[in-house]
Amino acid sequence: MNTKYKYVSDAIEMDIEGGKYAKAGKLPTEDELIELYQVSRNTVRKAVDILVNRGIIMPIQGSGMFLRKIPAGGCINLENFHGLTATFADKITTRVIDFKLTQADEKLADVMQCAVGTSLYFVERLRSIDGVPFVVEYSHFNKDVIPYLNMEIIETSIYRYIMQDLKKQIGYVDRVIEAGRLNAHDAELLELAKGDPALISINRAMLKSGVVFDYSIDIHNYKETKFLKRSNFV
Amino acid sequence: MNTKYKYVSDAIEMDIEGGKYAKAGKLPTEDELIELYQVSRNTVRKAVDILVNRGIIMPIQGSGMFLRKIPAGGCINLENFHGLTATFADKITTRVIDFKLTQADEKLADVMQCAVGTSLYFVERLRSIDGVPFVVEYSHFNKDVIPYLNMEIIETSIYRYIMQDLKKQIGYVDRVIEAGRLNAHDAELLELAKGDPALISINRAMLKSGVVFDYSIDIHNYKETKFLKRSNFV
DNA sequence: TCGCATTTGTACGTATGTATC
DNA sequence: GGATACATACGTACAAATGCG
Numbered sequence: 001m002n003t004k005y006k007y008v009s010d011a012i013e014m015d016i017e018g019g020k021y022a023k024a025g026k027l028p029t030e031d032e033l034i035e036l037y038q039v040s041r042n043t044v045r046k047a048v049d050i051l052v053n054r055g056i057i058m059p060i061q062g063s064g065m066f067l068r069k070i071p072a073g074g075c076i077n078l079e080n081f082h083g084l085t086a087t088f089a090d091k092i093t094t095r096v097i098d099f100k101l102t103q104a105d106e107k108l109a110d111v112m113q114c115a116v117g118t119s120l121y122f123v124e125r126l127r128s129i130d131g132v133p134f135v136v137e138y139s140h141f142n143k144d145v146i147p148y149l150n151m152e153i154i155e156t157s158i159y160r161y162i163m164q165d166l167k168k169q170i171g172y173v174d175r176v177i178e179a180g181r182l183n184a185h186d187a188e189l190l191e192l193a194k195g196d197p198a199l200i201s202i203n204r205a206m207l208k209s210g211v212v213f214d215y216s217i218d219i220h221n222y223k224e225t226k227f228l229k230r231s232n233f234v
Numbered sequence: 235m236n237t238k239y240k241y242v243s244d245a246i247e248m249d250i251e252g253g254k255y256a257k258a259g260k261l262p263t264e265d266e267l268i269e270l271y272q273v274s275r276n277t278v279r280k281a282v283d284i285l286v287n288r289g290i291i292m293p294i295q296g297s298g299m300f301l302r303k304i305p306a307g308g309c310i311n312l313e314n315f316h317g318l319t320a321t322f323a324d325k326i327t328t329r330v331i332d333f334k335l336t337q338a339d340e341k342l343a344d345v346m347q348c349a350v351g352t353s354l355y356f357v358e359r360l361r362s363i364d365g366v367p368f369v370v371e372y373s374h375f376n377k378d379v380i381p382y383l384n385m386e387i388i389e390t391s392i393y394r395y396i397m398q399d400l401k402k403q404i405g406y407v408d409r410v411i412e413a414g415r416l417n418a419h420d421a422e423l424l425e426l427a428k429g430d431p432a433l434i435s436i437n438r439a440m441l442k443s444g445v446v447f448d449y450s451i452d453i454h455n456y457k458e459t460k461f462l463k464r465s466n467f468v
Numbered sequence: 469t470c471g472c473a474t475t476t477g478t479a480c481g482t483a484t485g486t487a488t489c
Numbered sequence: 490g491g492a493t494a495c496a497t498a499c500g501t502a503c504a505a506a507t508g509c510g
Binding site: 263264265279293294295296297298299442443 | 493494495496506507
């Protein structure tokens with residue numbers, strides 16, 4: 001089910017990343033994009049809206065649609081979907097610490113909106129970027145949604161597997177971000193000291209149908225991680 | 235310049251907050267909202283889109299537009315604009331630590347996209363919620379945009395002053411979130427210990443015209459602060 | 469300073485597709 | 490399979506901000 005606006009949005013984004021509009025610092029006008037992609041104005045505007053919401057461009061009435069400058073130092077853009085693989089792509093290495101089948105206890109059943117006893121995959125992974133330990137991820141996946149997982153999948157990207165192979169559409173992600181202290185276990189994995197600060201992200205991911213399929217706790221290396229959040233107001 | 239979609243969006247949001255749809259757990263259908271507000275379908279959809287992007291509702295095709303549950307424990311929603319006053323409203327007290335007129339040095343001129351030597355207001359504030367120290371904010375405001383500030387304004391909400399009194403429209407906010415350690419000064423203000431973890435947010439705010447008017451560094455009490463980020467995918 | 473062209477923003481209408489119930 | 494409800498996509502017209510002459 002491919003849509004025109006998604007196609008246009010992706011095409012524009014790739015052109016931005018390819019540096020096509022870097023010199024001008026702005027996109028072509030709406031009329032030019034209409035001509036270029038042979039779609040209606042609404043479709044161009046819907047495509048552009050996606051990029052606006054992701055903080056990539058900044059339209060200014062009467063003037064144009066300007067590229068937003070990228071802040072220094074590999075931030076994880078919270079609008080990008082599963083930040084890590086989107087931001088660092090091929091630089092990531094993953095070490096699987098634990099991988100097993102479990103059952104939802106009461107607390108997990110509550111946050112994952114499933115029955116107590118539902119089969120869950122539990123995965124603990126250490127992910128490094130250019131060899132530097134970056135984040136310890138404790139993940140729970142609902143086996144009703146993701147019937148099968150293996151080492152190869154969890155060593156690369158589970159999200160890609162869900163979308164490309166299982167053909168399921170990810171709809172919504174809730175993320176709570178806070179700071180805390182490292183326990184001994186996480187500190188060792190991240191090559192930091194027990195009691196050091198930690199940047200913690202607790203995530204709940206849902207399909208378009210609203211079904212929760214992932215609940216995970218990410219303990220980030222505070223020296224290496226920055227989150228970027230860009231907002232637009234109406 | 236009041237728009238219909240903003241009116242409808244605000245109206246729906248107030249109804250949600252007032253608990254009008256809590257029992258059903260979902261909004262009226264698009265057709266019902268069209269009838270209710272006497273606007274076109276596109277306008278209803280645009281109004282609803284705002285709430286979707288803010289993570290307040292979750293439309294599911296063929297089914298309805300469902301309310302998204304609010305996570306426990308007073309998170310600051312990163313989609314809400316200037317989180318603090320939006321989230322905690324009347325519980326906030328502000329203590330002004332420092333307030334002076336300065337000039338942009340090279341670093342500030344760079345991030346604020348103004349000339350070196352531009353007049354800036356510098357404000358240091360400690361904000362508490364229900365008497366608990368919550369965040370130390372170090373803010374720089376471009377005096378070309380905000381020609382006048384006084385104690386009363388900085389003790390309440392500068393953003394409200396900009397919008398309601400100066401009638402300027404806030405367009406974009408960039409926010410970088412990281413964790414670090416408290417220095418002695420901030421620790422004392424937050425009633426924590428030097429070296430304790432800190433949740434740090436560094437913000438740049440722009441008007442709709444793209445002019446940067448605020449650059450601020452917020453040092454949050456890590457025991458009290460949680461950020462909430464909700465995303466939708468296409 | 470004024471006016472005009474450019475460019476994005478708002479609002480309406482219509483038709484058809486697609487997922488859910 | 491039919492009804493319901495959200496999603497995509499086309500079109501039109503006018504408003505509002507910017508920028509240039």
